[in-house]
Amino acid sequence: MTIDLARARALDAEDPLRACRDRFLLPDGIIYLDGNSLGALPAATPERQRRAVEQEWGTSLIRSWNDHGWIEAPQRVGAKIAALIGAQPHEVIVADSVSVNLFKLIVAAASLTPERPTLLSEAGNFHTDLHIASGAAELVPNLGLEIAEREAIEARIGADTNLLLLTHVHFKAGFRFDMASVTARAKAAGARTLWDLSHSAGAVPLHLNRDGAELAVGCGYKYLNGGPGAPAFLYVAEHLQEQLVSPLRGWMGHAAPFAFTDDYVPAPGIARFLAGTPPILAMAALESGVDAFDGITMDAIWAKSVALFDLFASLVAETCPALACISPADAERRGSHISFRHPHAFEICQALIAEGVIGDFRAPDVVRFGLTPLYLGFEDVFRAVAIMADILDTGRWRDPRFAVRGKVT
Ligand SMILES: Cc1ncc(COP(=O)(O)O)c(C=O)c1O
Known part of the structure; x- marks a missing residue:
């Protein structure tokens, strides 16, 4: 295994951007991996x-x-x-x-x-x-x-x-x-x-x-x-x-x-x-x-994005063999989200959301996760991939309720 939970927590403890998480209001129990679709609510906004x-x-x-x-x-x-x-x-x-x-x-x-x-x-x-x-x-x-x-x-x-x-x-x-x-x-x-x-x-x-x-x-x-x-x-x-x-x-x-x-x-x-x-x-x-970016350089944000991406990619490669990563391995050739192809990407995405991991689906067969270094940590990535691996291993995504499509997918 690339890392364990204790190591993920240690990475968060060492993270120079860790305190930026307090600049956002995120609901308890949610791992938010969709800031590339809708950024989280900054604490100062209300x-x-x-x-x-x-x-x-x-x-x-x-x-x-x-x-x-x-x-x-x-x-x-x-x-x-x-x-x-x-x-x-x-x-x-x-x-x-x-x-x-x-x-x-x-x-x-x-x-x-x-x-x-x-x-x-x-x-x-x-x-x-x-x-x-x-x-x-x-x-x-x-x-x-x-x-x-x-x-x-x-x-x-x-x-x-x-x-x-x-x-x-x-x-x-x-x-x-x-x-x-x-x-x-x-x-x-x-x-x-x-x-x-x-x-x-x-x-x-x-x-x-x-x-x-x-x-x-x-x-x-x-x-x-x-x-x-x-x-x-x-x-x-x-x-x-x-x-x-x-x-x-x-x-x-x-x-x-x-x-x-x-x-x-x-x-x-x-x-x-x-x-x-x-x-x-x-x-x-x-x-x-x-x-919310005040005092933070884009270089610091990018350095953390690369580390989050690499951790995400290696955990998925080890624990979710059914998912094919379609995002570039070379950091210079990619952005700050990671995407995987699976014929049931929609259902997997819905099953993840039901368990508090919010990513999104892009038709026809892509599940996508935004990596937002200001409010996402290494433990979040560790837990999200662990939940996804379990959903895939147990086949929980096959529950028919996860196939129901809303107007916005
Ligand atoms: C690359 C890109 N361009 C444009 C848009 C849409 O922009 P708007 O809704 O502001 O017209 C999106 C929305 O996701 C996008 O991803």
Whole structure:
């Protein structure tokens, strides 16, 4: 056996991030391995929400737009996210959902080089990315969506490529692209790259500026702990900002929203990518989710993620022979979740949830576990795999109640 319970506990005792667990409220008896779908509740969030509702909204009312910094929230929270992803503070803004931000950036960026007809993406990319891309491609004159297999993507980049749309860490298996080399390859061919960082931000070290990234979007409700349906963020490199105009020309992206003019003049800088009024209560929750990273480096988070992953993988290899790991063994090639294939992955996932181990299922046959170093420990991993091994050995997952599918799987 790789380790025993006593060793797992010793690893937790030595863990420099151990105290970060207290920054979150987790229910007793639950091992939460789904922070890559919905981050856990930060301990500061209920009080922050209460303040936003009772004091800011309830007492200060509309004055809060100025008095409590509501109007700056998209930039302020964006700047905090920028620090986690290796960007300058004025290159990131919080707005809308990943889906909507993808649309804005695809249309804005693709319109810059209309002579290049191909929007290129990966087969098996997260489906919203492909759906949004196909809709955007129908609207931009002369643009068409082409989908290539992952292995063929880089070779496919050519003189016709307008925009490369890639998810940095794949939502299912956790494969990670090399941002610097793919971006450089695209640039050398005269193309731009738009990165979806939904499974990367707050999970793996990111260096958007260093790696030459020009465009990115990312999710607020996963590793950033912003709460269900939290607003997303978008990144536009400084040098591109003045060249792009959002196709969603809302008043909040206007240079003078309160001048109430008929003509659209985009705001200078990243603010032009806002559309409508920011959801302030959701922004407050996201801000407290991002604040949970205060004082912690992404390198420390990543070092622990690697150790949690390696422990998870080796325990499963020893005790759950029916599960095939599909996530990369090489830490440089993966994100912060670990996935396994099994024909009854759905039932196994449900049986685990019934026993307090929460992961998730991704159709058709993948069970996936998010490794969130801020609130997950080595004992958690040890216990989760032990429970899973027992469920597999005894066949408890065969109980018919575990085959019942809800609307959300
Ligand atoms: C890679 C990726 N992109 C986009 C999304 C969806 O983002 P949104 O719901 O904010 O549109 C998800 C959700 O899981 C995702 O994993």
